[in-house]
Amino acid sequence: MLVNNMQTPYLQKLVIIGVGLIGGSFALALRNAGLVKQIVGLGRSQENMLRARELGIIDEIANTPVAALAGADFVMLSTPVGQIHRVMAQIEPYLEKQTIVSDVGSTKQNVIDAAYSQLANHLDRFIPAHPIAGTEFRGAEAADPTLFNNKNLIITPLKENNGQAINLVRALWQSCGAKVSIMSAAQHDQILAIVSHLPHMLAFTLMNHVQTCADFDPNYVLSYAGSSLRDCTRIVASSPEMWRDICLANRVQLLAELETYQKSLTELREQLANQNGEALLNLFKSASDLKLQWSSNRDGG
Amino acid sequence: MLVNNMQTPYLQKLVIIGVGLIGGSFALALRNAGLVKQIVGLGRSQENMLRARELGIIDEIANTPVAALAGADFVMLSTPVGQIHRVMAQIEPYLEKQTIVSDVGSTKQNVIDAAYSQLANHLDRFIPAHPIAGTEFRGAEAADPTLFNNKNLIITPLKENNGQAINLVRALWQSCGAKVSIMSAAQHDQILAIVSHLPHMLAFTLMNHVQTCADFDPNYVLSYAGSSLRDCTRIVASSPEMWRDICLANRVQLLAELETYQKSLTELREQLANQNGEALLNLFKSASDLKLQWSSNRDGG
Known part of the structure; x- marks a missing residue:
């Protein structure tokens, strides 16, 4: 966890929900940068999760949200955008107060709407973001730690967001090589x-x-x-x-x-x-x- | 000039009209394959022609159609399609009987219409063709002898075409690495x-x-x-x-x-x-x- 704005962040437990191209690449980039102790994955396809573990993207496969979220300091929501509402509802009961949550959705207003409806008690620590990077390939197999090198990462903060939480998200993405900017969800x-x-x-x-x-x-x-x-x-x-x-x-x-x-x-x-x-x-x-x-x-x- | 269908063609004098990406690449490919003795270029931009000679694409810059066409056994029309009517009119008076003419136009019916109107006495030896290859770069500078490797080359023959002339065009393009097929201009x-x-x-x-x-x-x-x-x-x-x-x-x-x-x-x-x-x-x-x-x-x- 970020100690102050100027220091390199370090995560004890990173949870990736949806270990595909983007979530997997984020995990690999942070692991390669030495910024995370343990990475836990949660996802729909057991085959993909096993492959993600085999590839060293995650250390552990969680079978339930409660197991995944216990003691987590950062949760990355990297499922397809259409599932984010449901996933937020699933994790909300088990989210600990200190846990910072972010996402990688290609659209932001709908993700923010979902957060207001499903994560109403956690709005200070839900930081909406979107890395503009990708390939036409899919799944953990496609994960690449250099995917975000010199790519744009846009944060569209909520007025409720905690400044240190925003800074942590910014610092993590910068560690992945991304150029971070901030704008409104509408823009x-x-x-x-x-x-x-x-x-x-x-x-x-x-x-x-x-x-x-x-x-x-x-x-x-x-x-x-x-x-x-x-x-x-x-x-x-x-x-x-x-x-x-x-x-x-x-x-x-x-x-x-x-x-x-x-x-x-x-x-x-x-x-x-x-x-x-x-x-x-x-x-x-x-x-x-x-x-x-x-x-x-x-x-x- | 092709001696028979089965032998490798050899050109004494190849004329390239419009020494850009396509015409220049064709010239380089034939030169690299050792299939041509002399290559003469004709074009609108003196700067481009000088660069083409400097790059070894052409041996000589012709200043007039008559100088270019004397003793030519093959003329490649590789100007933009919109100029082909005018270029045909310019070369027609100086075309020698044995000279085979072909083009690289991206559209074929309009080139054929131009040939019927401007090369009416030479229809046996005007073979319409189109290499499906290119890059977004322009001019002699962009010429590349490997441009046609494994690319499609379509010949859309006229009913008046001489079979040996078609075979020569086919053989030259095959020497550039192209896959040659034949279809109607409409198709x-x-x-x-x-x-x-x-x-x-x-x-x-x-x-x-x-x-x-x-x-x-x-x-x-x-x-x-x-x-x-x-x-x-x-x-x-x-x-x-x-x-x-x-x-x-x-x-x-x-x-x-x-x-x-x-x-x-x-x-x-x-x-x-x-x-x-x-x-x-x-x-x-x-x-x-x-x-x-x-x-x-x-x-x-």
Whole structure:
């Protein structure tokens, strides 16, 4: 546990609920940094939990919330977003006063709503957070201690949050290599709808589009695909269940982004139908300029 | 020049018109394979041509079509698709009877239309082709002799084509490492609209979408983007001019694909607005299953 803001944190007992790509990577990163004594995992799939123990991600598999939570100083909720309400309800009766709880949900307002409803007595020590990192792979098998290196971690604090608890969450993620920033849940959810949730919806729809072509077998069409389709659809291999939960949780923001996007795509279609080469060139240049600027910002910083 | 179908081709004089990523890579691959004696380049940008010579892609810069074409046994048209009509008109008066001409255009019906109009006396030796390979980089600087390794090359022959000329084009591309197949121009243009042209339109529109958000500066939004947006927009750095030409050239097919895609995206929006988690899960699963099957087919073959 953090002794003061300036010192390196050390956890006696870290509990990971949902030992998948994100939870597993967080555990491995803290273990590699030497910041934790014991790591206990709790999860739905016994097979995945056994694999997590075999891989050295967790030391022990807990069979019940009560066993997991006894004496815990930090609990990480890293289940799919759709389960977080239920998981909070399950752990609430056994949460000890000192235990700090955080999450990694890709949407924040819905997680905060769940916390107000399920963790009402623990709001000082529930710190909502989201690491913007991931791959299209799933499960403990995919865990990687370097996953968060130089990636963004956003904390969306509650007004009830204890300052030292926020600092601990910040320090733990910084130890994982993350760049930590703080913003409101509303701002987080809007930005993530743009940079992540919308692109996923477009990519899922694009992959399904290949199957709508009545003239050819999808595998035949795909045999002629180059790197453009491959890269545009890399994220389609992500967990469908996770994405169902994310888009339902951030429904209002995502619907707004989808509507604006479709208007832009309709405009492009109209310019194309009108054979307006200059308008198309301007659309493509504007996109290309921003992309090149973004790439150079990233390479530089 | 090819002596017979079974022998390795050898070119005395190869002319590359437009020494960019594709034309330059073709030249380098043939040179590395030892299949060409002299390579002459012709192009709009003197700076790019000098760089191409410096990089050893071409031996000589021709200043006029007549100088380039004298004694040529093979001419590769690798300018942007929108210029191909004009380039054909420029070379037609100087084309010698034996010279075989081919192209690398991303759309084929429009190139064929241009050939019927501009190369009417040379249709036996104009072989339309398209290598499905590329990167988002441009110019001679980006040329790479391994670019076509294990990539698809599609020939869309004319009924007037000489069989030996087709075989030469096939043999040259096979020497570059490409997998050669033959199909109709209509089929090519439909498949490419699905696997390449549509994804580019979606990616350009997605990158522009970041700039439509009134609440935040685009650079601020992008600073929170992870690998999903980065990969979905990799192709946005491609040449805007080239993409204007491609989408105008394949306008009818592309408009049909855009319309179908928009319908699917609207369906997804409706399921999301209705909070129909099961329908969303089915959409995502269907996409994810096809993606995983595609990846395993590719890894296997």
